[in-house]
Amino acid sequence: MHIAHYIPLFPFLAFVINIFIGRKLKIASAYVAVAASSLSFLFSLQVLNGFKSGLGSYNLGTWLTIAGKPLDFGIIVDPLTIMMLLIVTFIGTFILIYSIGYMHDDPRFSRFFAYISLFMASMLGLVLADNFILLLIFWEGVGLCSYLLIAFWYERPAAAQAGLKAFVTTRIGDTGFLIGMMILFFACGTFHFTDLKSVTGPESLLTLAAILIFTGAMGKSAQFPLHVWLPDAMEGPTAVSALIHAATMVAAGVYLVARCFPLFVAHPMALQTVAVIGGISALMAATIATVNNDIKRVLAYSTISQLGLMMLGLGVGGLSAGTFHLMTHAFFKALLFLCAGSVIHSIGTQDIQKMGGLISKMKITGVAFCIGTLALAGVPPFAGFWSKDEILLTAWNNHHPILFGVALLTSFLTAFYMARLIFLVLFGKARSEMHAHESPATMTVPLIVLSFFAALAGFIGSPLKEVEMAGGHEGSFFIMLISTLISLSGLGLAYLLYIRRVVLLPMSSIKALHSLLVNKYYIDEIYDALLIKPCLRLCQGAFGFDTKVVDGAVNGVANVTQYCSGVLRRTQTGLIQNYLLVQVFGVVILLIWLLKI
Amino acid sequence: MIPLGYFTFLSAFLFCVGIYGALTRRNVIGILISIELILNAANINLVAFNKYLGSPDGMGQVFSLFVIAIAAAASVVGLVLIIAIYRDRKALFTDGFTLMKE
Amino acid sequence: MNEAVFYFITICTCVFALLAVTQRDIFHCALWLAMTLLSVSGIYFYLDAAFLGVVQILVYVGGIITLFVFAIKLTAHIGVKSIRQTSKQWAISAFITLILLSILFRVFAKNPWANIQLEHKSTSVVQIGQSLMANYALPFEFMSVILLAAMVGAIVIGKVNK
Numbered sequence: 001m002h003i004a005h006y007i008p009l010f011p012f013l014a015f016v017i018n019i020f021i022g023r024k025l026k027i028a029s030a031y032v033a034v035a036a037s038s039l040s041f042l043f044s045l046q047v048l049n050g051f052k053s054g055l056g057s058y059n060l061g062t063w064l065t066i067a068g069k070p071l072d073f074g075i076i077v078d079p080l081t082i083m084m085l086l087i088v089t090f091i092g093t094f095i096l097i098y099s100i101g102y103m104h105d106d107p108r109f110s111r112f113f114a115y116i117s118l119f120m121a122s123m124l125g126l127v128l129a130d131n132f133i134l135l136l137i138f139w140e141g142v143g144l145c146s147y148l149l150i151a152f153w154y155e156r157p158a159a160a161q162a163g164l165k166a167f168v169t170t171r172i173g174d175t176g177f178l179i180g181m182m183i184l185f186f187a188c189g190t191f192h193f194t195d196l197k198s199v200t201g202p203e204s205l206l207t208l209a210a211i212l213i214f215t216g217a218m219g220k221s222a223q224f225p226l227h228v229w230l231p232d233a234m235e236g237p238t239a240v241s242a243l244i245h246a247a248t249m250v251a252a253g254v255y256l257v258a259r260c261f262p263l264f265v266a267h268p269m270a271l272q273t274v275a276v277i278g279g280i281s282a283l284m285a286a287t288i289a290t291v292n293n294d295i296k297r298v299l300a301y302s303t304i305s306q307l308g309l310m311m312l313g314l315g316v317g318g319l320s321a322g323t324f325h326l327m328t329h330a331f332f333k334a335l336l337f338l339c340a341g342s343v344i345h346s347i348g349t350q351d352i353q354k355m356g357g358l359i360s361k362m363k364i365t366g367v368a369f370c371i372g373t374l375a376l377a378g379v380p381p382f383a384g385f386w387s388k389d390e391i392l393l394t395a396w397n398n399h400h401p402i403l404f405g406v407a408l409l410t411s412f413l414t415a416f417y418m419a420r421l422i423f424l425v426l427f428g429k430a431r432s433e434m435h436a437h438e439s440p441a442t443m444t445v446p447l448i449v450l451s452f453f454a455a456l457a458g459f460i461g462s463p464l465k466e467v468e469m470a471g472g473h474e475g476s477f478f479i480m481l482i483s484t485l486i487s488l489s490g491l492g493l494a495y496l497l498y499i500r501r502v503v504l505l506p507m508s509s510i511k512a513l514h515s516l517l518v519n520k521y522y523i524d525e526i527y528d529a530l531l532i533k534p535c536l537r538l539c540q541g542a543f544g545f546d547t548k549v550v551d552g553a554v555n556g557v558a559n560v561t562q563y564c565s566g567v568l569r570r571t572q573t574g575l576i577q578n579y580l581l582v583q584v585f586g587v588v589i590l591l592i593w594l595l596k597i
Numbered sequence: 598m599i600p601l602g603y604f605t606f607l608s609a610f611l612f613c614v615g616i617y618g619a620l621t622r623r624n625v626i627g628i629l630i631s632i633e634l635i636l637n638a639a640n641i642n643l644v645a646f647n648k649y650l651g652s653p654d655g656m657g658q659v660f661s662l663f664v665i666a667i668a669a670a671a672s673v674v675g676l677v678l679i680i681a682i683y684r685d686r687k688a689l690f691t692d693g694f695t696l697m698k699e
Numbered sequence: 700m701n702e703a704v705f706y707f708i709t710i711c712t713c714v715f716a717l718l719a720v721t722q723r724d725i726f727h728c729a730l731w732l733a734m735t736l737l738s739v740s741g742i743y744f745y746l747d748a749a750f751l752g753v754v755q756i757l758v759y760v761g762g763i764i765t766l767f768v769f770a771i772k773l774t775a776h777i778g779v780k781s782i783r784q785t786s787k788q789w790a791i792s793a794f795i796t797l798i799l800l801s802i803l804f805r806v807f808a809k810n811p812w813a814n815i816q817l818e819h820k821s822t823s824v825v826q827i828g829q830s831l832m833a834n835y836a837l838p839f840e841f842m843s844v845i846l847l848a849a850m851v852g853a854i855v856i857g858k859v860n861k
Binding site for chain 3: 631661674
């Protein structure tokens with residue numbers, strides 16, 4: 001029987017409970033949230049079971065009628081959705097358990113769990129929606145939760161600004177998304193995903209619609225040029241970064257493209273756009289990550305880069321490759337963020353230049369960190385290797401040599417900067433005074449579970465193998481070899497630079513490049529000068545107009561009234577003879593009028 | 598021999614003089630004096646019409662009597678009020694009585 | 700002869716009335732008022748309303764003027780002569796009054812009964828007395844009540860509160 005629509009309901013209930021009586025429940029609010037999300041996970045497993053025995057998408061009823069066509073509430077159940085459901089509920093549950101320890105001393109403890117539950121409800125609703133409108137509702141829901149959670153410690157101005165930046169930037173993407181949706185409806189009259197396979201309409205309009213829908217995905221998945229919000233979003237608690245900005249919300253963009261894949265495939269220019277943007281983001285973010293000194297920001301840029309890789313995978317026609325990488329990335333990126341959180345929790349700083357030699361003091365965290373790094377770097381037999389290999393394979397087989405080269409270069413840089421990260425943080429000598437201790441069990445147990453999956457998830461294989469594009473064959477040995485060599489050489493280079501301290505190039509020769517990378521290609525500054533400052537000036541102009549002209553007019557009316565009343569007040573002299581005079585005058589007028597007519 | 602109209606003219610003239618006085622005098626007693634003039638003007642009209650048009654019971658003159666009586670009552674009360682105001686304010690100029698202002 | 704008398708009395712009335720409203724000294728005004736009322740009484744006599752004329756003299760001149768004089772003297776104060784007696788709106792009032800006068804003249808001139816000549820219909824005192832007691836007994840009684848009310852009111856207001 002159909003139970004999929006209950007899955008978002010449990011976290012939503014947890015949100016309602018925690019919002020209203022969370023303060024009284026204190027630590028029990030966390031248990032409510034964990035219980036809800038585990039329940040959703042169990043239901044997702046049941047949905048998987050049901051799907052294997054034939055239960056598929058179903059309808060929940062008509063919502064409204066647009067232009068004569070009914071718009072339904074519906075649930076879509078297919079391998080992509082099931083994969084997303086399992087990822088979100090599974091990782092979400094463990095991150096909630098982790099947060100019990102991480103957010104232990106926070107005064108707004110229960111509200112954190114309420115927000116995370118709301119996020120999970122929106123995310124689950126997003127992946128279950130079977131039409132654009134319903135998806136958009138939940139899309140906005142996750143955007144809202146992201147804002148709330150980034151700015152969770154809103155007493156810090158940096159956090160509040162980061163939340164605003166995230167919201168506004170994704171909003172820009174959402175506007176494109178909405179316009180794209182409307183153009184799609186205008187061109188072919190449907191909002192449902194299942195109809196996209198058989199859509200016909202004017203080529204240019206549909207391409208435009210697809211590209212605009214992709215801008216929504218660009219905003220949510222932090223692709224160039226809308227990537228600027230994700231590094232700043234690291235101001236939020238690390239558990240938030242792990243869940244939302246690594247595993248799930250940013251994957252919503254990739255999910256959207258995968259969901260609309262038939263539309264993109266039918267219009268090659270849109271698909272090309274996806275691949276190119278993905279490639280640019282992947283390479284750009286990887287280069288910035290090589291010089292960054294904040295542990296969380298390195299991981300943020302890594303996320304942007306890996307999402308770019310996923311988009312690239314989808315863009316070269318590899319639906320199964322891209323979604324496979326989404327799945328594995330969710331596991332190891334969440335793992336890496338949780339490890340980073342564990343490190344930050346025990347040491348108190350995020351600057352990696354101040355860390356070093358932690359592996360001896362934080363064994364579990366250290367080992368988990370290494371496993372995550374190896375998975376991300378794409379070293380076999382860890383999970384990342386398999387998914388990245390599929391992307392490379394698809395790119396090669398579908399004749400995209402440039403994008404293949406970009407993906408390869410990105411893998412090299414990924415291995416390099418991740419190795420740099422662990423060498424600086426975990427190995428070597430301690431570079432400053434630190435009191436490090438291992439984190440409590442509520443934090444280490446999720447680490448262990450996730451590292452287990454990060455290591456072995458690759459063997460599950462792509463969940464969408466059945467829908468793979470024609471023209472790909474199972475694993476070419478040559479490609480596997482190349483990608484392994486690239487990863488290992490990246491690790492080796494980092495080892496040389498950071499452990500052996502071999503100086504390959506003097507600093508002065510690459511100073512310009514270094515400063516370009518450290519300043520993130522000055523993109524934030526360019527946006528500020530080009531977009532933000534003129535917008536602010538426009539706002540100030542409008543404000544001046546409002547106070548001087550609009551308020552002036554309103555005040556002017558009041559002043560005129562007051563002036564008139566002041567003039568008219570003079571008729572009330574209080575002298576009876578004046579009143580009598582007016583009366584006699586009135587009588588005279590009356591007489592003239594009545595008697596002459 | 599004197600047309601009735603002449604008496605009405607006289608009455609009208611006295612009336613207007615009375616109104617002018619009521620509007621113009623600064624002393625309150627002056628206003629009362631003007632009011633007496635108005636009442637007398639009405640009386641003249643009544644008596645003249647009674648004489649020229651005739652009536653079985655002398656309606657005009659009886660009416661006139663009543664007017665005189667009422668005028669008397671009115672001036673009595675008015676004058677007493679004026680004396681009371683004078684006791685309070687020591688001045689009787691209408692320019693000063695602006696309590697009804699605003 | 701008849702008309703001459705009428706014109707004389709009329710002119711007297713008008714002149715005295717004008718004087719009564721324009722004098723500076725309020726006492727003079729009261730006296731001119733007395734003269735006006737006497738002239739009016741003369742008109743009553745001219746109109747064969749002898750009783751009314753006498754009543755006019757008795758009540759108005761004899762009673763009300765006396766009251767006025769009393770009130771004037773009771774409210775007199777120093778320096779009365781130098782103070783302006785006409786208020787600031789005398790010009791407008793004169794103008795409006797003149798308009799009123801002209802309207803009234805015009806109306807009265809056009810009236811159908813404006814040209815009725817004198818016919819000897821007079822009312823005797825006996826007739827007046829009979830009407831007062833018969834037809835107009837109710838207004839008569841009301842008059843007495845009003846006079847009583849006026850008296851009581853005057854006494855109450857005029858009381859000195861200590």
